[in-house]
Amino acid sequence: MEAVIQDVNDASFEHDVIDASREQPVVVDFWAAWCPPCRALGPILEDVAARSPNVTLVKLDTDASPRTAMRYGIRGIPAVKAFNDGAVVDEFVGLQTLPFVERFFATLAPAAPVTLPSDEGGLRALVDSNGENLPARLALGRLLIGAGRLDDADTVLRAAAHEPVADGLRARIELLRSERTGLPPALAQPDGAAELALMPDLITAIRSAGGDERSQLRRVAVGVLTEHTASPEVERLRAQLASALF
Known part of the structure; x- marks a missing residue:
């Protein structure tokens, strides 16, 4: 052509x-x-x-x-x-x-969106065939967290622990393992597309938390915000998070 x-x-x-x-x-x-x-x-x-x-x-x-x-x-x-x-x-x-x-x-035109499998087998196949496939790794980690398989999820996410979204998911695992009371229920059902709705609860929890829990909640919040492109809502939530932390 x-x-x-x-x-x-x-x-x-x-x-x-x-x-x-x-x-x-x-x-x-x-x-x-x-x-x-x-x-x-x-x-x-x-x-x-x-x-x-x-x-x-x-x-x-x-x-x-x-x-x-x-x-x-x-x-x-x-x-x-x-x-x-x-x-x-x-x-x-x-x-x-x-x-x-x-x-x-x-670099000029965005790549066409890639549709990931929704089942564990399909996601594992993608991760196994290309360990650098971060979207598939994150999706598999979320699926396993939602199923309560925290050890399996941590194993999948550990390979991308340097990446803020994966680190935020691992922080969820740490919080869920701790069985602390008063945590936002949505932590156990991560959904990347809808998680900005979790931010007000996270920020409220950060204000009253201390020690390791505060650090873990901060990592969760950073992971959520990292996954969303800049917008007035995201910038407002970033400012609220900074206020809660400092």
Whole structure:
């Protein structure tokens, strides 16, 4: 499949690049016909663009559109700039290899979401085949905690103990093993997608806890917040957690 590469110029740049990048990332190849490295890079960009449906590739002839080239400080070509939400978010200059260009495009568009199995056997198969599959490891750990199999869950999560979400799940295991009273009931049924709702109870518990329990509750809270992307709600909860701790 060949990508359809659009030529843009001074007159069309605002619409075809700036405005278009608010819908999906746009990569601009600043080039000129007299430039051999530009002619070598062009097919590489087009090859990767053909395999990157969530990124648009356009070309701008710097000789024909000097105003835009000057606006973006183009001094050497080929120069490649990636635009997202109307602004330059990444760039490189000069002829690059295919793997380099593939990585450049890959960082611009989020990967398609991966659906994990919901059963223990399917999750274990993923973890066994690739020990670096963190989402599968976390999902398996959650499933085992929910089933009350704390030792098995700890074994699964220990391999990723350096990672905040896994550390937070291991802190739950420590709290559940302690059989302390007054802990939030939801600790025993971890659900990554809905756990922000647990945060007010965690913060309340942190305010009154001390010693190891306070440290464990803090680790649980950090794990929950780490798993959620920045948003006004997450920032508000971070501030409340900091207030409870300090």
